[in-house]
Amino acid sequence: MSFLTRAFVTATVERAVKTFAQSLAALLAASGAGLLAVPWLTTLSVAGTAAVVSVLSSVASSGVGHPGPSLASEGVEAAPAAVPAVARAA
Template sequence: MGTIWTVSFWKATAERAIRTFAQALAAVLVAGTTNLLDVAWSAALGTAGLATLLAVLTAVGTAGIGPHGPGIMETPTPQAAPEPAAPSGQPAV
């Protein structure tokens, strides 16, 4: 549970939340109308806000599960090298 208490976690979560907000708002604007003056802005912003909240809750709910990243501000978690086998006295084939 320690991963949600790091600055890097919250930077990556903020990045995802902002990206989700922009994507959801763009989707509502494109799907709803072609004239920006006719947009029901409260509904569009509410939908984008809900999508943002879900992105943050998903990040918190999945913290510490599986490998991290990569987001723009992250680097992939390197995979651990396999443990070498203990010598058994037999030559390797």
């Protein structure tokens, strides 16, 4: 199963965390309420639901197209072991 690889799980978790954060930010901005007046339980619940949908979407698309959690042409690649240092110009 292609969705049980470490790279796939890492990419899926990253997508879910980003989706949660983006949903939370959108809900906070749209509410127009102050930080203390926000209905936190509802807001966190909706953002959490968006993250769950993101994970389900990634799993559902795991067997389609390129390897990875996306239906787009991006694939899951292993990260380089180390980033080479860039020489500074004198």
